[in-house]
Amino acid sequence: MSEPKNEDPIRTFLGSAHIFANAVAQIIEEKVWREAVGNQLTVSQLKLLKLVSLSGEHKIGDVAAFLGISNAAASKAVDKLVRRMLLRRSEGEADRRAIHLSVTGPGRRLLEAHESATKEKLAEILGDMPPGTLSKLTDLLDQVSSKIIAYSAQSEDICVQCGIYFRERCLVGQELSRRCLYMRQKDAGRKAASQVPTGSGPDS
Amino acid sequence: MSEPKNEDPIRTFLGSAHIFANAVAQIIEEKVWREAVGNQLTVSQLKLLKLVSLSGEHKIGDVAAFLGISNAAASKAVDKLVRRMLLRRSEGEADRRAIHLSVTGPGRRLLEAHESATKEKLAEILGDMPPGTLSKLTDLLDQVSSKIIAYSAQSEDICVQCGIYFRERCLVGQELSRRCLYMRQKDAGRKAASQVPTGSGPDS
DNA sequence: GAAGATTGATTGTTCAATCTTG
C-alpha cells in the first residue's frame, strides 16, 4: 500500500530497510550516542566499552564476533581504550593465552552518563510512537532477520551479530534454534559460577 | 509480546534493528550482491555503478550524498571504476566544473547480470514470507525512519540517504514533506527535458 | 569570491604473518 503500481515489493522493502539502517546507524548511534559522551569516543569504542561492561571478561575473539569486526581491529581497539585508562587488560588465569577485560572506574562513569543521556534522547525521538507499534515492528524485524541469517549460514554456531544488544530472549536466535555467542557465554558463566561464584556472566 | 518481563521496549527494538541492519548489510549486500557479480566489485562500487545507471549523469557531490560517503571518497571511487572501464567520465557541457558520468557497455552488462541474479536469490530468501508482511514491515520502517530523520535534521534539503534505492513515492520523504536529492534531480531532469529531450532522469 | 572536483595526510580496517601458550 502507498506504493500503488510500483515495482517489486522486495525491492521496495530493501529500500526502506536501507534508509532505516542508515537512520539508526548515523543518527542514533553516530549522533545521539556520541553526543551523550561528549564525542570523546567513537561508536566502536563505545560499543566495545559497553560490551565489556555488560558481559564481563572476554576473549578478544568474542569481542570481535560480537562487534562484527576482525580480530585485529578488536585487538587494536582494546589497546587504545586501555591506554586511555577506560579498560583494564589482564592475563587469563586459567588460560594464559586469553586476556581478561574489565572496565575501570572512569570507564564505568562514562558509560553511566551515556546510558541516561541516550535513554532520554530516545524517549524524545520515539516516545510518541503509537504503543504496540514498536513491539510489532520488533517482531517483524526479527522474523525477517531470521530468514536472512538462516539463508546465509547453515552452521549452528554462528553469532547473530547482536553486538551490544544481546538480550535474554532473542527471537532471532530462537527461530533459528541456534545458540549464539551470547548464549554460549551465559552457559559458560553459569557453569563456572556453580563452581566458583565470581559473579561473571551478564545479568540481563 | 514474546519479550515477557523484559527491559525497555525501545532498547529491545534497537537490538532487533541492529541485527536486522547487519543482516541486510552483511548477508544481502556483501554476500548475495557480490556473489552475483563474481566478487569483482566491492559493495560501494556496485552501488556507485547502479546509481549512475539509474539516475543518469551526476555531479560528484550528488553521488556522494546518495551513497552517504564523502566527496573525496566518491571522487576516488569514480576514478577507480573509470580506470576499469566500467564508468565513463566526461566534462559537463553547461558547467565545465561539473563532470558527467555514464555507464559503459561492460558496466551495463555487469549490472544486468547482477540484477537478475540478485532478484532470484532474494525471492529465494524472502519469497515465502506471508504476503502483506513485507509491505506492512516496509510501512512501519518508513514511519520510524521518518521520526529518526526528523529528529536529526530540521533542514528541508537533506538527503534521506536512500542510496541506490530511491523510488517514485518515498514514504519517508513524504512524511517529512521534504524534497530529497532524488526528487530534486527528477525535477531538474523534467525541466531540462521539456527544453532539450536528451532523455535524462531516471525512468522509475 | 564561490562552487565543484581532486589530492595529501591521517585514521581505521582487513588480511597475512608472527609470536606465545596449551
Next chain:
DNA sequence: CAAGATTGAACAATCAATCTTC
C-alpha cells in the same frame, strides 16, 4: 601442532588544502 593475540602492509574513508571554472 592448534588456538589465541598481536603486529605489518595494503587499502578505503575522512578532513583539510588546492586547483579550476563560474
